Amino acid sequence: MSNQSSVEILTEWDIVAARQLGRNVAKELGFGTVDQARITTAISELARNIYLYAGQGRIEIQQLMENGIKGILIIAADQGPGIPDIRKVMEDGFSTSGGLGAGLPGVKRLMDEFKIETIPGEGTDIRATKWLR
Template sequence: MSPQSCVKIRKEWDIVSARQLGREMAKKLGFSTVDQARIATAVSELARNIYLYSEEGQICFEVLETIERKGLSMSAIDTGPGITDISQVMQDGYTTSGGLGAGLPGVKRLMDEFDIQSEVGQGTQISTVKWVR
C-alpha cells in the first residue's frame, strides 16, 4: 500500500473503485467494520459529487501515522465549476441533484476532520480525515 493512492473519477464505475479502495485501506489500518462503512459511504458521496458536477476529478487516500495514532486522509479534488455558496451546500437537506441531500454535511458527520476549498470556475477540493479509535 503506497503512502498515497488516487482513483480518477470519470465514469460511474469509478465511484465503486474509489469506494472499494477506501474500504480496503481502512480495513488494513484496523478500522472497525462500522468505521469502514462510514469511510466507504463518505467516499461514495465525494466521488458521486465529482461524477455529477465535474468533468473530471480524483479521490486520493493517504495513510496518516504518528506515534499516538493512525488514520486515513481522503481528498476529493476536481476541476469542476466550483461551489458558489459553500454555506448553502453545507446545510442539511440541500440538494441540487434530487438526491437525499445527505451530501457534504453527511460526509462531515461521518469523518473526524473536514475542510472544503472551492473557487468558482476553478474547482473544489474537499479534505477529510478519519482516525482509528
C-alpha cells in the first residue's frame, strides 16, 4: 500500500488522472462506493480549480491512520494568484468560472475536514480529509 502519491495538474487530462488515483486509494482503504464518489468529486473540484485559476499545481493523496481509523487526505497545492477573499469563495453558489461545480463549499461538505491557506500572489494550499466510518 503506497503511502503517498501525487498528480501534477497541467492539463484537463490530469484532472481525470487525479480522480482515478483518488478512487483507487479510497477503494484500497476500504471506502464504499458513495464515499469513493464523494472523494473523487472533491478531487475533481480541487484539480479543476488549480487548472482554471492557477494554471498548474498538484494534487497529493495521502493515506492516514489515526487512533486506528483510516482516512484519506487530499492536498491541492499551487503557486497561483491565491484567493483574495476566502469568505467569498466559501459562500454557496459563488462561482467565478460560471461552472456548475460545487466549488469549495461543496468540497467542504463532501469531506470531514477542510483547511485552506492562501497567500495572494504566492499560491493556495487546500487540505481535505475523509475518515473511514
